[in-house]
Amino acid sequence: MKTKVIALAAAAALVAPAAFAQDDFSAQLKARQGQFRIMALNIGVLGGMAQGKIDYDAEAAQIAADSLVAISGVHQGKLWPEGTDEVMLDGTRAKAAIWENFDDFASKWGDFGEQAAAMQAVAGDGLDAVGPALQQLGGTCKACHDEYRAPED
Numbered sequence: 001m002k003t004k005v006i007a008l009a010a011a012a013a014l015v016a017p018a019a020f021a022q023d024d025f026s027a028q029l030k031a032r033q034g035q036f037r038i039m040a041l042n043i044g045v046l047g048g049m050a051q052g053k054i055d056y057d058a059e060a061a062q063i064a065a066d067s068l069v070a071i072s073g074v075h076q077g078k079l080w081p082e083g084t085d086e087v088m089l090d091g092t093r094a095k096a097a098i099w100e101n102f103d104d105f106a107s108k109w110g111d112f113g114e115q116a117a118a119m120q121a122v123a124g125d126g127l128d129a130v131g132p133a134l135q136q137l138g139g140t141c142k143a144c145h146d147e148y149r150a151p152e153d
Ligand code: ASC
Pocket: 039, 040, 041, 043, 044, 138, 139, 141, 142, 145
């Protein structure tokens, strides 16, 4: 009996720090915000070219599009644990509505992936191809932000 109690206490001591580390969710926030920054940097390259602020360069456009496709392939499950919305936590603009409509949220992430792939297919084909693809791609960013991202403070 006594050994069982000691074993249980030892097991609790082992899991407690892990549970505590997870509860602050800072790793998840950093990971998902980092992914959006990578997306913004790469969309910025394509947007800069479309707006004539950067000279069009087929190779650079392709690299940006490839990177967006790579991000779209990161499985999102780990990044959005329940309890990581803007009501529960400081430092995030993720609305609680995400978890009330998680299927829709996931489907919007899928839409981004589809449009990133469409961009990847044409990024090297010149500005006339990049412009319309960017409209579609930006629309998928906006659709999610409109519904699921709280305004800046
Ligand atoms: C970006 C960025 C966004 C989206 C959005 C598209 O580069 O930072 O939030 O594109 O502006 O509508």
